[in-house]
Amino acid sequence: MNEIRTFLLVVRHESRVLVADRSLVAVMVLTAILVLLGLYNGLDASQQREQTIAALLVKQDETRVNNVARLRRIMAGEEAPEPFSNPANPALVGGGQGAQLAVMPSLPLAPLAFGQSDLLPDHYRVSYRNKATFMYDAEIENPWSLLSGRFDLAFVLVYLLPLMICAMSYNLLSAEREQGILKLLMSQPLSLSALVLGKTVVRLLPLLAIATLLPAAVLLALRPDVRAPDQLALLAGWSLLTTAYALFWFALAAAANLFGRSSATNAIVLIAAWVGLVLVAPVLLNVLVAALSPAPSRIALATETRLVTIQGLNRYNELLSTDYRYTDKPELLLPQQGRFDVPARLRAFYLIHRDVDHEIEGVLAAFDRQLAGQQALVDRLGWLSPAVIFHEALASLAGTGARRHQHFKRQIDDFHREWRAYFEPRVQSGTAIQAADYSTMPKFVWQEAPRAETVRDLALRLLQIFLPVAVLSGLALRRLRRFSVVPT
Amino acid sequence: MKTLLIARREYVECLRDGRLLWAGGLTVLLLLAALAVGWQNRVAVESERTAAQQLDYQDWLAQAERHPHDAAHQGMHVFKPLPPLAIVDPGITPYVGSTLWLQAHRQSEVKFRPAQDATGLQRFGNLSMAWVLQILGPLLVIVLGFNAIAGEREQGTLRQLMSLGVRPRQLLAGKALSLAASLGTLLLPLAVAAAGFVAAGTPPEARGDTWLRVLALLLTYALYFSTMIFLVLAVSGWAKTSRIALVTLLAIWIAGATLMPRAASDLAREWHPSPTRVEFNRNLDDDLSAEHARAWQSHFGVDKRWGADLPLNRWGEALQVDDQAGYTVLDRHFGKLWNAFADQQRMQEWGGVLVPLLAVRALSMAVAGTDFAHHRDFSVAAEQQRRTMQDLISHDLIHHADPLGHQHFSYKAGPEFWATVPPFTYAAPPLGFALRESWRAQLALIAACLLAGVLALVAMPRRA
Numbered sequence: 020m021n022e023i024r025t026f027l028l029v030v031r032h033e034s035r036v037l038v039a040d041r042s043l044v045a046v047m048v049l050t051a052i053l054v055l056l057g058l059y060n061g062l063d064a065s066q067q068r069e070q071t072i073a074a075l076l077v078k079q080d081e082t083r084v085n086n087v088a089r090l091r092r093i094m095a096g097e098e099a100p101e102p103f104s105n106p107a108n109p110a111l112v113g114g115g116q117g118a119q120l121a122v123m124p125s126l127p128l129a130p131l132a133f134g135q136s137d138l139l140p141d142h143y144r145v146s147y148r149n150k151a152t153f154m155y156d157a158e159i160e161n162p163w164s165l166l167s168g169r170f171d172l173a174f175v176l177v178y179l180l181p182l183m184i185c186a187m188s189y190n191l192l193s194a195e196r197e198q199g200i201l202k203l204l205m206s207q208p209l210s211l212s213a214l215v216l217g218k219t220v221v222r223l224l225p226l227l228a229i230a231t232l233l234p235a236a237v238l239l240a241l242r243p244d245v246r247a248p249d250q251l252a253l254l255a256g257w258s259l260l261t262t263a264y265a266l267f268w269f270a271l272a273a274a275a276n277l278f279g280r281s282s283a284t285n286a287i288v289l290i291a292a293w294v295g296l297v298l299v300a301p302v303l304l305n306v307l308v309a310a311l312s313p314a315p316s317r318i319a320l321a322t323e324t325r326l327v328t329i330q331g332l333n334r335y336n337e338l339l340s341t342d343y344r345y346t347d348k349p350e351l352l353l354p355q356q357g358r359f360d361v362p363a364r365l366r367a368f369y370l371i372h373r374d375v376d377h378e379i380e381g382v383l384a385a386f387d388r389q390l391a392g393q394q395a396l397v398d399r400l401g402w403l404s405p406a407v408i409f410h411e412a413l414a415s416l417a418g419t420g421a422r423r424h425q426h427f428k429r430q431i432d433d434f435h436r437e438w439r440a441y442f443e444p445r446v447q448s449g450t451a452i453q454a455a456d457y458s459t460m461p462k463f464v465w466q467e468a469p470r471a472e473t474v475r476d477l478a479l480r481l482l483q484i485f486l487p488v489a490v491l492s493g494l495a496l497r498r499l500r501r502f503s504v505v506p507t
Numbered sequence: 508m509k510t511l512l513i514a515r516r517e518y519v520e521c522l523r524d525g526r527l528l529w530a531g532g533l534t535v536l537l538l539l540a541a542l543a544v545g546w547q548n549r550v551a552v553e554s555e556r557t558a559a560q561q562l563d564y565q566d567w568l569a570q571a572e573r574h575p576h577d578a579a580h581q582g583m584h585v586f587k588p589l590p591p592l593a594i595v596d597p598g599i600t601p602y603v604g605s606t607l608w609l610q611a612h613r614q615s616e617v618k619f620r621p622a623q624d625a626t627g628l629q630r631f632g633n634l635s636m637a638w639v640l641q642i643l644g645p646l647l648v649i650v651l652g653f654n655a656i657a658g659e660r661e662q663g664t665l666r667q668l669m670s671l672g673v674r675p676r677q678l679l680a681g682k683a684l685s686l687a688a689s690l691g692t693l694l695l696p697l698a699v700a701a702a703g704f705v706a707a708g709t710p711p712e713a714r715g716d717t718w719l720r721v722l723a724l725l726l727t728y729a730l731y732f733s734t735m736i737f738l739v740l741a742v743s744g745w746a747k748t749s750r751i752a753l754v755t756l757l758a759i760w761i762a763g764a765t766l767m768p769r770a771a772s773d774l775a776r777e778w779h780p781s782p783t784r785v786e787f788n789r790n791l792d793d794d795l796s797a798e799h800a801r802a803w804q805s806h807f808g809v810d811k812r813w814g815a816d817l818p819l820n821r822w823g824e825a826l827q828v829d830d831q832a833g834y835t836v837l838d839r840h841f842g843k844l845w846n847a848f849a850d851q852q853r854m855q856e857w858g859g860v861l862v863p864l865l866a867v868r869a870l871s872m873a874v875a876g877t878d879f880a881h882h883r884d885f886s887v888a889a890e891q892q893r894r895t896m897q898d899l900i901s902h903d904l905i906h907h908a909d910p911l912g913h914q915h916f917s918y919k920a921g922p923e924f925w926a927t928v929p930p931f932t933y934a935a936p937p938l939g940f941a942l943r944e945s946w947r948a949q950l951a952l953i954a955a956c957l958l959a960g961v962l963a964l965v966a967m968p969r970r971a
Contacts, residue, residue: 060773067783071783071785074785075785101811101814102813102814103812103813134627135627135630138602138620138622138623139623140784155618155619155623157620157623157784158783158784159781159782159783159784159787159844160602160781161772161776161781161847161848161851161852161879162599162602162603162848162879162882163599163772163848163851163852163855163879164772164773164775164776164851165599165602165622166598166599166601166602166633167768167769167771167772168630168768168769168772169769169772169773170766170769170770170772170773174765174769178765178766179765179766182761282750283750283753286750286753286754287753290757294643294646298631298632298642298643298765299537299643301628301631301632302628302631302632302633302634302638303540303634304628305625305626305628305629305631305632305633305634306540306544306634308626308628309625314621314624314625316555317605317606317618317619317621317624318552318555318556318559318586318605318606319555319559320619321559321584321586321606321608321619322559322562322563322584325563325566325581325582325584325608326566328581329566329570329581332570332571332573332577332580332581333571336571336573339573339574339577340574340917340919386624389624390624390625390626393625393626394626397626397627397628406631407628407631410627410628410630410631411627414627420627421626421627
């Protein structure tokens with residue numbers, strides 16, 4: 020009971036001191052500004068992405084409606100079909116005219132971290148063309164900006180929050196020891212642990228409120244879909260994760276203080292830790308991961324694609340030198356009793372794309388395996404730096420990380436196969452596309468990765484951050500017993 | 508004389524101090540690792556690229572007899588060469604592709620950005636000598652020099668120094684010289700090693716330009732580190748205690764190295780917006796179809812492209828008209844996009860006056876040949892190759908207009924025709940190009956250095 024009372028006394032006193040010397044307020048205001056700026060950028064970008072996708076889906080729907088309407092007019096004899104844009108021709112509809120948009124929807128928590136969203140596309144236009152033609156589109160972005168990185172909330176939390184914590188607590192005990200106040204304090208009925216805890220709490224709580232509650236409140240106010248129960252749970256997970264990361268830095272600061280060196284030494288130790296853990300370790304880890312699981316050669320992929328394309332061109336050379344009979348027999352462009360005379364040349368294109376797909380499948384799979392291998396390494400070696408774990412976890416909660424994109428690519432694989440399977444018999448046997456077919460054609464339906472996976476992932480990352488927190492706290496506790504209140 | 512004395516004393520002190528050993532040693536280790544990574548990357552990529560490029564052209568020459576337009580669908584691959592200095596500064600290399608597939612009908616974009624084959628860790632930064640020098644270099648200067656003046660003030664030795672009649676300018680020069688000497692001791696051997704590796708990786712015909720580029724790069728970093736030295740001395744001279752100097756300098760460094768580049772790049776995107784992929788494609792498609800419709804109407808008097816109204820024996824001509832009409836539209840749209848990127852970067856280069864990192868980054872990658880201007884130069888050259896190929900094909904098709912009525916693709920070209928398409932040879936532009944393109948960054952860096960120098964001079968103590 021007494022312990023609690025002294026603890027509260029410490030908290031009250033320390034808050035008064037910090038408010039009076041304005042440093043707490045200054046750091047809080049600065050942090051709040053940075054957090055809001057980062058969040059604004061994230062909100063702005065997710066909104067833009069969502070609007071773009073919505074517009075694309077509307078456009079796709081319009082195209083489908085147009086195709087159906089044109090097909091009806093053609094069948095009614097009101098419009099003449101065109102050779103390269105014919106809604107009845109299965110080779111054209113499956114190839115480009117009816118190409119389906121495959122979209123990875125942005126998650127309600129997307130504004131929390133840009134992740135890889137400025138680099139990896141969130142939609143592809145899938146047709147029966149081979150994957151090398153549509154899978155490697157990327158979002159248009161100035162490479163200079165990609166190099167600089169974005170000013171998002173993840174950046175503020177991963178890079179800047181630790182600095183704020185260090186600035187607040189590098190002299191947690193050392194200042195009072197240097198001023199000789201600690202000696203006086205300790206002559207009172209007050210334990211050192213209550214003092215350290217009280218001082219930490221005064222700094223921790225307001226910072227955490229700004230780093231977690233403020234963004235959460237803004238998100239809840241501006242994005243209604245965050246209010247769904249499962250999203251609220253994820254948001255809580257995010258807050259816990261941020262808290263864990265903040266605790267790591269507080270524990271580090273406390274441990275540094277309890278070694279009993281000067282404030283200046285503490286500051287240098289903390290800044291060195293920041294440089295090492297946040298700036299250098301991730302960059303070195305990136306090199307290590309790339310060396311342990313190197314990307315296959317893209318040049319080899321290009322060469323392979325070209326070689327199989329040549330083989331295809333040779334194999335179907337006869338089909339390609341097709342007749343363009345419709346120029347003098349335009350009625351050939353019309354379906355006749357459900358049949359359509361697919362020009363041999365277009366059939367050849369279909370076959371070449373199919374063959375190329377088949378041949379390069381192995382090469383493309385090697386890229387995916389390698390990336391998955393790198394990701395597994397990052398997960399395994401992430402404990403080397405809490406910044407890495409935290410950064411990865413933020414992107415994965417926001418749904419903008421590499422892992423979700425891999426999941427997206429796997430779904431596109433399946434959809435691409437389904438699409439081809441739908442069109443292959445129609446192209447090969449010359450079955451005309453009917454108006455009704457437009458509503459029964461395969462459609463891409465996004466499947467979110469199983470929730471259990473996300474939760475397991477989050478739990479693992481929390482563990483990976485809490486473990487060093489526990490180690491540092493243990494170290495601090497041990498030092499606490501041997502701590503001398505007078506400068507040595 | 509006094510200047511040299513100060514410099515010598517300070518330098519010896521620095522050598523005895525553990526700081527140079529620890530901070531310097533770590534930096535040197537990182538730089539060595541970066542050099543090894545850069546070298547290994549380049550060796551792996553370059554030989555493969557050269558081989559692939561040759562193979563590609565051989566296959567083009569040896570292809571079977573086929574209709575030229577089909578050959579255009581097969582197309583050619585061109586691979587962007589990695590400049591020799593990329594082992595020091597890869598610049599935007601991880602974020603731009605290196606492979607272009609030149610095909611019929613449409614300008615392709617450079618594909619396969621290495622960052623797409625990497626995990627999210629890539630976004631923390633790319634280990635290269637340039638990264639270490641630009642980001643961690645200033646920290647090294649801070650660690651070595653934060654107490655250069657403030658420390659003397661604390662210890663009371665500044666009073667003695669002043670009593671000897673040392674002028675502010677002499678004090679600044681001495682301190683700056685000693686810091687420069689410390690940095691030189693650490694970095695110059697590495698610079699020599701890096702230059703050796705760069706030279707070893709350069710084909711003999713490009714050595715002259717490469718040496719000039721190495722020299723320019725050395726000057727660039729000399730200027731950057733001078734700026735940092737002056738800045739550190741300015742703060743150290745201004746601050747009452749070395750603790751205040753250290754905290755202030757760290758705050759400036761963190762803002763300059765992590766916060767400002769991101770903020771500047773976001774600001775530049777607001778100022779000179781670039782389109783999203785969807786917007787870009789939609790605008791390009793709309794303009795292309797309008798331009799194509801106009802060209803077909805004016806040349807052939809028909810409304811529909813590739814329709815039944817135009818006899819097949821004129822399709823070679825049509826292909827030419829269609830392509831030519833597209834070229835101007837493509838130039839306009841890609842030009843606009845690339846100009847937006849360039850404008851975004853230029854705005855940030857001017858920001859280099861206050862945030863030297865922005866200027867040195869732009870200048871360093873320009874000199875290394877890994878910036879956007881060089882990438883654009885390559886893209887333009889590759890597109891030119893595509894157009895050459897397209898024009899030759901249309902021309903050939905005009906001469907071999909369809910003899911067989913509707914058997915449009917019955918004509919087949921052979922090896923003599925394939926040989927008329929020249930191989931793609933690309934030489935990166937010389938240093939002069941890089942210097943012309945980066946004059947803003949040069950000016951900004953010089954201005955930053957002068958500004959820091961003036962600040963340092965003003966901050967030098969006049970009385971103890």
